[in-house]
Amino acid sequence: MPSFSTFQRAQRIQSLEISEIVQLSEKAASLRAEGKDIVALSTGEPDFPTPAHIVEAAHVAALDGKTKYPPTLGIPELRDEIARRVKVTRSEVIVSTGAKQVLANAMFASLDPGDEVIMPAPFWTSYSDIVLLASGTPVVLPCAMENGFRATAQQLDAAITPRTRWVMLNSPSNPTGAIYTEAELLGLAQVLRRHQHVQVLVDEIYDQLSYAPFTSFASVAPDLFDRMLIVNGVSKAYAMTGWRIGWGIGPAAMIAAMGAVQGQITSAASSISQAAALAALTGPEDFLEERRKIFRARRDMVVDRLNAMPGVTCPRPEGAFYVFPDVRRAMTAKGFDTCATFCAALLDQVGLALVPGRAFGLPGHLRLSYAYSEAELQAGLDRLEAFITGSRLTVAGTPQAFEATQ
Numbered sequence: 001m002p003s004f005s006t007f008q009r010a011q012r013i014q015s016l017e018i019s020e021i022v023q024l025s026e027k028a029a030s031l032r033a034e035g036k037d038i039v040a041l042s043t044g045e046p047d048f049p050t051p052a053h054i055v056e057a058a059h060v061a062a063l064d065g066k067t068k069y070p071p072t073l074g075i076p077e078l079r080d081e082i083a084r085r086v087k088v089t090r091s092e093v094i095v096s097t098g099a100k101q102v103l104a105n106a107m108f109a110s111l112d113p114g115d116e117v118i119m120p121a122p123f124w125t126s127y128s129d130i131v132l133l134a135s136g137t138p139v140v141l142p143c144a145m146e147n148g149f150r151a152t153a154q155q156l157d158a159a160i161t162p163r164t165r166w167v168m169l170n171s172p173s174n175p176t177g178a179i180y181t182e183a184e185l186l187g188l189a190q191v192l193r194r195h196q197h198v199q200v201l202v203d204e205i206y207d208q209l210s211y212a213p214f215t216s217f218a219s220v221a222p223d224l225f226d227r228m229l230i231v232n233g234v235s236k237a238y239a240m241t242g243w244r245i246g247w248g249i250g251p252a253a254m255i256a257a258m259g260a261v262q263g264q265i266t267s268a269a270s271s272i273s274q275a276a277a278l279a280a281l282t283g284p285e286d287f288l289e290e291r292r293k294i295f296r297a298r299r300d301m302v303v304d305r306l307n308a309m310p311g312v313t314c315p316r317p318e319g320a321f322y323v324f325p326d327v328r329r330a331m332t333a334k335g336f337d338t339c340a341t342f343c344a345a346l347l348d349q350v351g352l353a354l355v356p357g358r359a360f361g362l363p364g365h366l367r368l369s370y371a372y373s374e375a376e377l378q379a380g381l382d383r384l385e386a387f388i389t390g391s392r393l394t395v396a397g398t399p400q401a402f403e404a405t406q
Helices: 020-033 052-063 076-086 099-110 126-133 153-159 182-194 222-227 252-263 271-282 286-307 328-334 339-350 374-389
Strands: 093-096 116-121 137-142 164-170 199-203 228-233 246-249 366-369
Touching (some): 020 339, 076 093, 093 099, 099 126, 099 199, 099 246, 116 126, 126 137, 182 222, 199 222, 328 339, 339 366
Parallel strands (some): 116 137, 164 199, 199 228
Antiparallel strands (some): 093 246, 228 246
8 A cells, every 4th residue: 555655735825824823823832742831812702702602502402303415506494694793694594614714715706726815914824825725826915014904905906817706805904903994995895896807705703803993895896796795704702713704795697606615515514513503593692792892801901911012012912802013123123034933933032922913914923812811922022022122931820931042
């Protein structure tokens, strides 16, 4: 029999790796297992539990025997509730195993080799890899901190070519927390009206974690719905990351094509998880505002501390639960030439796991998630400050202090 050493990757996945976020999280977990004191602020996962009434709904569904194969596009009750919320029909909704699968379904259903997908950077790490996996070509549109990390209509217009198939927008953004204003969305919509061959994917997974006014792209450009895909889910706001439920909303023909892809990869999402998601959308939601207030307070504490550190500039995010500070001056002062080596040294020297900006298409920054307890955030910020300033840091519960060095 041939050995696994003879296995060769397909050309389309030659450069594909596990995301840098996951790699960092796994390395941090491995170091903890070795007995090292590690603070990881690298994962976008709320520290809150899934609300009890949602867990109970899943329990009841299991006891009621809702454990058979559900319809590929999702159970009718959940699709109807999603459709009701955004005033579309059931045929315009697909439920998937997380929002990531919605994105993958769309790209596999629509891209041919050489088709281009415009993605304003910084972008969520999986965007570009999913496009590559589907044989598309990512077209990165750098959006500087000075411009609020948002693409302008002029930038978008200049980036579109005859091969452009999609533009991906994420508001509120992972990793920056930036939210497109209504005026900005109107400008982007005007560009798309002039380029009728371009579709728009709008990732709004953080819409309920907004601290500034949020405007959905569909509300400012309903005439573009026939070439629009809205992505959302219960993972972030409802603290249901492990339940793996996301959905896509778009024209029926697009949804049917995505369903054909999904039907050959996973079929439907978990029946029990769909019951839980239905309970999330139809049950009490008072906890959402309470959790938003907690996230907002954490955001303000983190931003204030970061901006007090030498060589760090951190805008105040408008949504989600991430900050994306510019650390180029701090990097230079410490003798690092990339954000990746800077973050690697953070983990090695002071036991702090953060994600380098290069993973999101914009080097010179790092992403810190504040979806952690205040105690964890303070501990992580203490380590970052000690690393940047070169001061000594004593970590409680360890026999030896870390020494932040050049």
